[in-house]
Amino acid sequence: MKKIILTGDRPTGKLHLGHYVGSLKRRVELQNSGEFDEIYIMIADAQALTDNMENPEKVRQNIIEVALDYLACGLDPQKSVLFIQSQIPELCEMTFYYMNLVTVSRLQLNPTVKSEIQMRNFEKTIPVGFFTYPVSQAADITAFKATIVPVGEDQSPMIEQTREIARRFNNIYNTDVLIEPKILLPENSACLRLPGTDGKAKMSKSLGNCIYLSDSEEEIKQKVMTMFTDPTHLRVEDPGHVEGNPVFIYLDAFCNDEHFEKYLPEYKNLDELKAHYTRGGLGDVKVKRFLNSVLQDTLRPIRERRKEFEKDIPAIYKMLEEGSIVARKKASITLEEMKRAMKINYFEDKEYINQQAQKFA
Numbered sequence: 001m002k003k004i005i006l007t008g009d010r011p012t013g014k015l016h017l018g019h020y021v022g023s024l025k026r027r028v029e030l031q032n033s034g035e036f037d038e039i040y041i042m043i044a045d046a047q048a049l050t051d052n053m054e055n056p057e058k059v060r061q062n063i064i065e066v067a068l069d070y071l072a073c074g075l076d077p078q079k080s081v082l083f084i085q086s087q088i089p090e091l092c093e094m095t096f097y098y099m100n101l102v103t104v105s106r107l108q109l110n111p112t113v114k115s116e117i118q119m120r121n122f123e124k125t126i127p128v129g130f131f132t133y134p135v136s137q138a139a140d141i142t143a144f145k146a147t148i149v150p151v152g153e154d155q156s157p158m159i160e161q162t163r164e165i166a167r168r169f170n171n172i173y174n175t176d177v178l179i180e181p182k183i184l185l186p187e188n189s190a191c192l193r194l195p196g197t198d199g200k201a202k203m204s205k206s207l208g209n210c211i212y213l214s215d216s217e218e219e220i221k222q223k224v225m226t227m228f229t230d231p232t233h234l235r236v237e238d239p240g241h242v243e244g245n246p247v248f249i250y251l252d253a254f255c256n257d258e259h260f261e262k263y264l265p266e267y268k269n270l271d272e273l274k275a276h277y278t279r280g281g282l283g284d285v286k287v288k289r290f291l292n293s294v295l296q297d298t299l300r301p302i303r304e305r306r307k308e309f310e311k312d313i314p315a316i317y318k319m320l321e322e323g324s325i326v327a328r329k330k331a332s333i334t335l336e337e338m339k340r341a342m343k344i345n346y347f348e349d350k351e352y353i354n355q356q357a358q359k360f361a
């Protein structure tokens, strides 16, 4: 069986550190491992419209921002197909058939959608499209016969839903057209769901608690120095808490022993720094300065590569257009196979037409 990746992001803003550790960094590593036969990276504009229907301009503008972030992080159109969801109408057709395989009560159980509904005050006004986006996501994944979906932890209910749909489809229509994908979560537990700079559970474009990959040196520094830390750690001498403290969670996600050698040689590693903070006698400012240095080192090369790509924007749209053509071909083959399995390929099935003719003869 071919090894195929599909993953993507909603163009609702620029990409941030949560995207980077949750999925983007891994995608680039997988892309460069050469182990995959096909890699599809989707800018999910149609999904973004499910909760931004009144603001299409925001979605439109962020397509190029997300594409620039992709290229800056090392996604390479020579190795991965970068495309835009709305340009693949086959995905809508698949979604329509998948809707019959899912119950309303099953969708209501999805914990990610539940919390997103709450976050958007959608309790009484939820658009049907938003409510059913996990079904459309199943179409995105299965259209490309993805075997692996590298995403953050918030996506695991979506992958589970996709597996259920694929299984049901194959069972009902007695076929093996659809592949049940596997989720690939970050290995480092700090990266599963990176918290926001405000200490909220998830860094998210919709919550405005992000450090963006394209932030300037000054913006990064300002955001780090005003980050939420341990509210009980009032004086330097007080013992501090590292669990649930976003500054230490970011260090877990980003720093390595070389960073200590370079910026904080009095500590060998993060364990020593954590022990000191927990004991008391280590100020937040010192830890934040260290985190700032680590993040600056991580983001500087990404920002610089982005500046290079910004010089030829039409070339990026061209690349996305070509990627969308390639992606559409793949999705249309899967859709044809699906329709054959569902026996809604009336005009192709000459034998069936003959049988019908006999019946009426």
Ligand code: ATP
Residues within 6 Å of the ligand: 008, 009, 010, 011, 012, 018, 019, 021, 022, 023, 150, 151, 152, 153, 154, 155, 191, 192, 193, 194, 195, 202, 203, 204, 205, 206, 207
């Ligand atoms: P929105 O607020 O519009 O939903 P978002 O910030 O949640 O945006 P998405 O485009 O929904 O971003 O998510 C894209 C990918 O990034 C998904 O794989 C998701 O799991 C991952 N991701 C997003 N935020 C985080 C985070 N804070 N930590 C780890 N992974 C994340």
Ligand code: MG
Residues within 6 Å of the ligand: none
């Ligand atoms: Mg999201």
